[in-house]
Amino acid sequence: MKISMPYGRSSITVTLPDDRPVDIIEAPAVPPAPExxxxxxxxxxxxxxxxxxxxxxxxxxxxxxxxxxxxxxxxxxxxxxxxxxxxxxxxxxxxxxxxxxxxxxxxxxxxxxxxxxxxxxxxxxxxxxxxxxxxxxxxxxxxxxxxxxxxxxxxxxxxxxxxxxxxxxxxxxxxxxxxxxxxxxxxxxxxxxxxxxxxxxxxxxxxxxxxxxxxxxxxxxxxxxxxxxxxxxxxxxxxxxxxxxxxxxxxxxxxxxxxxxxxxxQVGVVSKYNLMISSPGGHPKDINIYQAQKGLAHAALVTNTGGTIILAAACPEGTGSPHYQDWMLGKSSYEDVFKQFSEEGFQIGPHKAYQIARDASQVHFMFFSDIDINLSNALLLNPITDLQSALNSALATLKPGEHVGFLPHASTTIPYLMG
Incomplete structure (x- = not known):
């Protein structure tokens, strides 16, 4: 089974086994106004x-x-x-x-x-x-x-x-x-x-x-x-x-x-997932990390603690915040992020680091983008260079028949747990 997701101004495709159930978490298609x-x-x-x-x-x-x-x-x-x-x-x-x-x-x-x-x-x-x-x-x-x-x-x-x-x-x-x-x-x-x-x-x-x-x-x-x-x-x-x-x-x-x-x-799901594939929705929602972070946040709403989130976001303009980028350098863990953010008080830019750490620390997070891998590592984004291989590894951790969640327009989709 092939699934395609927005990525920058284009799209990217991954393959899943035909017997692996995939839930496409997408609000019902709503036609645009004709005029x-x-x-x-x-x-x-x-x-x-x-x-x-x-x-x-x-x-x-x-x-x-x-x-x-x-x-x-x-x-x-x-x-x-x-x-x-x-x-x-x-x-x-x-x-x-x-x-x-x-x-x-x-x-x-x-x-x-x-x-x-x-x-x-x-x-x-x-x-x-x-x-x-x-x-x-x-x-x-x-x-x-x-x-x-x-x-x-x-x-x-x-x-x-x-x-x-x-x-x-x-x-x-x-x-x-x-x-x-x-x-x-x-x-x-x-x-x-x-x-x-x-x-x-x-x-x-x-x-x-x-x-x-x-x-x-x-x-x-x-x-x-x-x-x-x-x-x-x-x-x-x-x-x-x-x-x-x-x-x-x-x-x-x-x-x-x-x-x-x-x-x-809005779209409801029956239960949380152990594997979620997320795209912010392509350009301009993934123009930089500052914007693409929302793809992680929304995916985290319906991902189990300890599960995996793979975020695919092109980010052609890099981080989108020099302050966030500079503030992150030298940190080796999400705990470092939480500690310094708490000690210094709220700041624009570092708040993005806090938001990412808040969600990424609860799951196994993987990030696929066009950003230099050294920078992504410094930002604690756990970058991957081969999306398909990373997906295959994550699939291997699931039980037979376990559903995979897929959020193709995560930034503008509100997933919620029904019941």
Missing amino acids: PLEVVRTALDCPLGGISLSTFAGAKSVGIAVSDKTRPIPHQHLLPPLLEKLEALGIPAQAITLYVAVGTHQPMTSDEFPSILPASVLDRYRVVSHDASDHDNLVFLGETSRGTPMWANKGYTHSDLKIVVGNIEPHQFAGFSGGVKSAAIGLGGMETITYNHALMTHPDAQLGAYETNPPRQDIEEIGQKIGIHFACNAVLNQSKKIVHVLTGEPRAVMQAGIPLSKQVC
């Missing part, structure tokens, strides 16, 4: 939460938060109808600025903008990349009830109309992406993001939880303080195509969009 532009226009005409863009007719400045290259957002469908709507309200193109919400990622250069935004947008509107470390372009807004200092992009925060554009999908500790998160975190200061992400160690910081999730509700508080008016969010299928679009007041968009996202991404 995505019309779906966006309809959503813009029917905003949720009692807000209308017409309230902002003639606004002197508009800030729109858009996602960076690590998110598969169909800006080519979401942005043109939104921008048309704004101009129809008497807001000229020169009053509109698109802010690339990179969070703690490296700021994008103008040369990279065509990879995320259509030419029709780049030719007509101002686009700038956020930089979480550029204090000259941040404004302080106080602290949240949980003590998170709120630093936000100054230009965006001072805009008369503040819009977020993105998608609603599972997030491993904030519950779900979408809504104000694109700006509250994507356009936040380094200190803000660090304090918020430190909440990931809270027991209620769970994948798929929203109202009871401390980091997510902290994000909502930041978004409220920034004064984000309007969200335009898509729910995407596993092929990264638009299924639904919701617009309106950000919290109302989240509350309506989360059940739709769960329909697309």
Whole structure:
């Protein structure tokens, strides 16, 4: 039996014995909207939460938060109808600025903008990349009830109309992406993001939880303080195509969009597995280790302690975090990671090392990628160079007839144990 999984911009195939049961853990196939532009226009005409863009007719400045290259957002469908709507309200193109919400990622250069935004947008509107470390372009807004200092992009925060554009999908500790998160975190200061992400160690910081999730509700508080008016969010299928679009007041968009996202991404399993093969879902979900780690985290949800997880992620851009990479050098065990992380306190970058160690320490973890093997070893990723041979070795540890789990789109799939 041959099974194929996304890997970078292509795919990779492995072979399993025909008599070995394989459970493909994939949410039901959901067809994309046949006319995505019309779906966006309809959503813009029917905003949720009692807000209308017409309230902002003639606004002197508009800030729109858009996602960076690590998110598969169909800006080519979401942005043109939104921008048309704004101009129809008497807001000229020169009053509109698109802010690339990179969070703690490296700021994008103008040369990279065509990879995320259509030419029709780049030719007509101002686009700038956020930089979480550029204090000259941040404004302080106080602290949240949980003590998170709120630093936000100054230009965006001072805009008369503040819009977020993105998608609603599972997030491993904030519950779900979408809504104000694109700006509250994507356009936040380094200190803000660090304090918020430190909440990931809270027991209620769970994948798929929203109202009871401390980091997510902290994000909502930041978004409220920034004064984000309007969200335009898509729910995407596993092929990264638009299924639904919701617009309106950000919290109302989240509350309506989360059940739709769960329909697309949740899938139950009967029991946990002793062998799980996982792919984050190909580009851009495996663009670097920083993103690909989610493929491990989601696989771990339904893998037995002591079982095996094989993660296949191309990671053409390496680790995605120099701080994480530098912090890991010299460590010889996951215990070293836990000890130093605890002693130093939460830091962005090293938190990725903690997340990997948290899950990898509970299983036999193997990592197949295009990253230099010496670097992978230094990062305690237990790299393998021959995926098929590693799989064969793992299969040899299973009992006859024991099922193998296969997560081809792990980053956007929420597996859960039924019953």
